[in-house]
Amino acid sequence: MHFLAYILRQTGKNLRQTWGTQVMTLLTVTLSVLLFAFFFLIYTNMLRASARLGDDLRLIVYLDQEIPEQKRPEIEKKIRDFGPVEKVVFVSRTEAFSRLSAQLDKEKDVLNDLGPDFLPPSIEVYPLKNLHDLTKISQFSDFLLTLPHAAKVQSGSDWLRRFGDFTSLLQVVVLLSGVLLIISMTFIISYTLRLTVVSRQGELEILRLLGATSAYIRLPLLLEGMLQGFLGSSLGLAALYLLYQWIASRFSGPGFLNLFDFAFFPPELTAAILLAGVVLCTGGSLFSIRRFIRI
């Protein structure tokens, strides 16, 4: 069975005959995949980060005066009556101070001048997970402000809202770059294939006269598109991975990336993007084969 050998040899011949265009096509496919995967990577990380932030969400009620031990159950009951709450923690001035100095660890000397009373007491309210709706949270924080001695409520919901807005903006960018990816890939592949067909027109005509089957003529072209899709997507993903590694190594240590626990795509998602690239390019070549070849 020399069939496969023929198809492969024919594919190689096609690639050699139009190699300049082939390289440009490969670059275009690579860049398209890189662009899309870049935004997609940021997006998936943002999604994960916002899920984590949601887990950490708590409402802090700063008080202008310490609440004595015996009055605490009463206030806690008031809070629980308003809405479902996982837990309520009362933090006194001294507790707040010792927490901060534990956090500062070696630099806790800076606190020496301030004395243990400079931090306000507070109540930390951890809402149940089902309360992670932003409007409900802001209702909750409005309510908490009505508690006796409440001076200020920090809900983090502003920040969460901005984060959410950014995530949905990113969603649009991902969608757009996805559409761009689909268009540019199918377009460039079918354009390149047309060039191949045109450059081989005389040969294709003779092949038809000699009785070449449609598999003999079409499969190499299909394979060409498939190969472009595979190589282009692999290169695009590889480039993104290198970029990711570079960023991760430069910004290692405490900071933005650590906060979000920035991570590369899991293997399945990488494979899915690769597969999508192959499918798109194969589709593009199928399209132009049907348009430009009559056999």
Next chain:
Amino acid sequence: MPRDASTDKPLVELVSVTKIYPPDIVALEDVSLRIYKGEIFFLTGMSGAGKTTLIKLICRLETPTRGLIEVAGRDLSQISPAGIQRMRQKIGIAYQDFRLLEKQTVLQNIAMAMEVTYASTKAIRARVDELLALLNLSDKRDKLTGELSRGEQQRVALARAAANGPSLLLADEPTGNLDPAATELVINLFRHLNEKNGSTIVVATHDKSIYAETEHRVMDLRNGHLSAHPNRTPRQIELFEA
């Protein structure tokens, strides 16, 4: 090897075939013809008589305006495009205008015919060398066909047509550019294919030298009508009238 027409099934059969090119050029009119397996068949006629048209109809490069064409017992109009391609692998055609790829070598041009049948590289090499030796072209194997003389190109076209050992060889004006010595080589190739391979051979020509002495059938096309060649031998009369 002439055949007894009454018992053999024809390999090619045309029944009342008319071919009109648009708008109204009548190339063939009501042509009926049977060509038998193993026959060498000469088709003569002046320029414009319709010889090339008839050959193109047999390999379905053209479709008849009216009438029926059967090859190996199958109605061509009923065969799928894929079936036609498979059929063409078994029919060798040497075109009047050669249809060679001028930027490829003699070897590559001939090899193409065998490559579409997925023949092995080794088999292709051996066959090409054999054919080139038969046609006295061995030293031209790696030359681009565009750099060859017309006579040489003509023989390359013939070699390509013969490459697969076709059961039917259609040669359109195969000796138009050849001197007597080269013509002899071509006749020998036909004989070789016919005897060793059992190939049926159809030769369209107005070169009297190749059919004058033949004992095979010669038919004449004139203004799209087919008739026995006027100068036929008694043997040919016998065959034609059978």
